[in-house]
Amino acid sequence: MSSNSRTPRPGRPRSQERRLAVLRAAADLALEDAALPTMDAIAARAGVSRTTLYKWWPSAPAVLLEGLLEHFHESIEFDDTLPVRDALTGQVDALVHLLRDTAAGTLLRRLMAASSSDRAVAEAMLDTWLHPRREHALHHLRRGLADGSVRAGTDVELVADALFAPVYHRLVWAHAPLEDDLAARIGALVWAGIGTP
Amino acid sequence: MSSNSRTPRPGRPRSQERRLAVLRAAADLALEDAALPTMDAIAARAGVSRTTLYKWWPSAPAVLLEGLLEHFHESIEFDDTLPVRDALTGQVDALVHLLRDTAAGTLLRRLMAASSSDRAVAEAMLDTWLHPRREHALHHLRRGLADGSVRAGTDVELVADALFAPVYHRLVWAHAPLEDDLAARIGALVWAGIGTP
Amino acid sequence: MSSNSRTPRPGRPRSQERRLAVLRAAADLALEDAALPTMDAIAARAGVSRTTLYKWWPSAPAVLLEGLLEHFHESIEFDDTLPVRDALTGQVDALVHLLRDTAAGTLLRRLMAASSSDRAVAEAMLDTWLHPRREHALHHLRRGLADGSVRAGTDVELVADALFAPVYHRLVWAHAPLEDDLAARIGALVWAGIGTP
Amino acid sequence: MSSNSRTPRPGRPRSQERRLAVLRAAADLALEDAALPTMDAIAARAGVSRTTLYKWWPSAPAVLLEGLLEHFHESIEFDDTLPVRDALTGQVDALVHLLRDTAAGTLLRRLMAASSSDRAVAEAMLDTWLHPRREHALHHLRRGLADGSVRAGTDVELVADALFAPVYHRLVWAHAPLEDDLAARIGALVWAGIGTP
DNA sequence: GTCTAAACGAGACGGTACGTCGTGTCTTCGG
DNA sequence: CCGAAGACACGACGTACCGTCTCGTTTAGAC
Secondary structure: OOOOOOOOOOOOOOOHHHHHHHHHHHHHHHHHOOOOOOHHHHHHHHOOOHHHHHHHOOOHHHHHHHHHHHHOOOOOOOOOOOOHHHHHHHHHHHHHHHHHHOOHHHHHHHHHHHHOOOHHHHHHHHHHHHHHHHHHHHHHHHHHHHHOOEOOOOOHHHHHHHHHHHHHHHHHHOOOOOOOOHHHHHHHHHHHHHEOO | OOOOOOOOOOOOOOOHHHHHHHHHHHHHHHHHOOOOOOHHHHHHHHOOOHHHHHHHOOOHHHHHHHHHHHHOOOOOOOOOOOOHHHHHHHHHHHHHHHHHHOOHHHHHHHHHHHHOOOHHHHHHHHHHHHHHHHHHHHHHHHHHHHHOOEOOOOOHHHHHHHHHHHHHHHHHHOOOOOOOOHHHHHHHHHHHHHEOO | OOOOOOOOOOOOOOOHHHHHHHHHHHHHHHHHOOOOOOHHHHHHHHOOOHHHHHHHOOOHHHHHHHHHHHHOOOOOOOOOOOOHHHHHHHHHHHHHHHHHHOOHHHHHHHHHHHHOOOHHHHHHHHHHHHHHHHHHHHHHHHHHHHHOOEOOOOOHHHHHHHHHHHHHHHHHHOOOOOOOOHHHHHHHHHHHHHEOO | OOOOOOOOOOOOOOOHHHHHHHHHHHHHHHHHOOOOOOHHHHHHHHOOOHHHHHHHOOOHHHHHHHHHHHHOOOOOOOOOOOOHHHHHHHHHHHHHHHHHHOOHHHHHHHHHHHHOOOHHHHHHHHHHHHHHHHHHHHHHHHHHHHHOOEOOOOOHHHHHHHHHHHHHHHHHHOOOOOOOOHHHHHHHHHHHHHEOO
16 A cells, blocks of 8 residues: 555646636536537637547537536435435435536536437436435435335335436426425425335 | 318418428438437438428427427327326326337437527427426316315425426436336325325 | 500500619619629519519529619710711710719629620620620721721721720729729820821 | 748648649639539539638639639749830730630639629739739830830820730620730730830 | 656648528419 | 419538547656
């Protein structure tokens, strides 16, 4: 373990300023315009050559995804002291506010669009965004099964979707707003179905 | 009988053959390739000039959306003789199979992507796709409130989302398949929350 | 000869108002913009349908040419009482002022351009514009040969060109202005070469 | 000798092969068809993308003009040993044959047409075509004034036009052919007006 | 201090699709 | 038969991004 973990390679090292400038430019552009930013636009905004962009990222959505993660890396903490229902509701509530009150909602919607025609982006989004959150919910649901607060035989996979899907649904279709109490109402509905009396 | 419904307007009438050829071409292309067709491609496939396309539709997604409706116009019937739960579950089940077993799923996903950067498409999709289905569900939920099969005070707006959202969620993220019994499981979960004993 | 010379044909007769509106519209447009008017624009300006335009004229330059003749039909009078030199110089002078002081110059230049790719226009321009004026000059030159004011053996064809060509040359190339005394100077130069002492 | 004339600029250098292929394609197309080539056609013939064309030239006539100069760059030599009249007549004669016997005549006529609606082309043609030839003629005329072979007080500007204008006149109107002896006859006519006895 | 290899900038280039304009033709109805 | 209204195919336009390529320049660390 004594070895320097950062293997120094010969040649000029990658510039961190430029990397961050690119990520910030991509995010900014995605918010300003009503469309995915283009590689050209990102390069121009970041003051970086297109060559450099293509060197490090395969596509504009890929840049944007990394930008999203860079800025919204809310760490997911497993707090097992909370009652299961509160832990789950809190998680949904955090998502509602993140999507509604920050830029994450817009960025995420654009990325979901891009993922429909770019398999690499789709998988990256599953790995870095959806799966971690889903695993978190599944963890608490299984905890509930263990401690008896969740009815035995509950279909946890489906419940995980039932908790989050309405939020993404409203983000994508925009047929109804993301209300303040949305998480609480979802929690009440689902808990009525799976909670023990 | 003076009620000649066809008001003859001056000028050469629009060719219905061409219109249908365009809609069919758009749908066909969308299925073959795994991407939204371009205006160029639609025109070439339909044997129609690009000018004509732009005369009648503002964008490629707009053509595709109309083509989709033309080919998948499964009429929504309000069958009030069924028990509320069965009516709702049946509706969800129809959606699951439509999205999974026909091309509608792929097309819909692409159109949802396009709607994220094209307000007109977004509104057209709400009007022609989501709202009719949602209204259908709301109708049955209100019927359940009336006949006592749905618990008084139930948040029907939220329940409508809770029924459909998991299906679209899996369509968009593809983190889990649209199983055969998905509708039944969603129905069971939701009904446990809102059904009267 | 007693018969009515205007043969009345069956059907609705051609509207003279529309014809003149078209010619006027073509000429006006040619002056306003710095380009040949299009069929579309002429039709719109004249309040006439494109169908009607194509019925009576084969192309936009053809309309414009007729419009030009309609508005600038300065009648060419053969005044044989004037000395030959004065008659010729006067003719050139009239051309200089017509091209410089009226819209005819601009229109003519545009039509000459069109004639380079439209044989019909080219021939119409020769017949209605250049040949009449050239014949006029040749008439006076032959008169000069007869009355002895023009040197015997003079190449009248060439002289006719030498008189007019410099004027058109400056119109087309615009490398030098059409001065007030241009006709007089051309006359002096040519007369020094062909006049009898 | 530090005079390294080739200043290496950053970025990929412009491909000379492509540039020449474009110029050659433009000229070839103009000769084959009896019309100005389009950007599309030039690009296709030259095996070059339209983007590249638009990068270097603003319009099709601009390409053609450059192509014309590339292929017909008959160098103008100032031979002051010849008598002034012979020098001028020889210049006109060269023009007559160039316009009549090579493709230059057709091309030039088309370009003159284009120049009537494209200021940039008009100026380029003046700079690269007319002015050099006119200056050449003026040079000899002034030499004639100096050596006494041209009458004192001669209007050299007008004479320069009088020499060339008839040639362009016949090229443009095509009312009479460019005969073999045309230059000689123009020379005789003009010289009768300006020569010293 | 040089050497070296990667990062980086600048810009040319071939593509694909875009949305528009003008042309000329055709189709249908009304005066 | 004249004329209006409008659909339609075609060809060209000029632009926007794309992804790739060829250059030359910069820069940190290794020797």
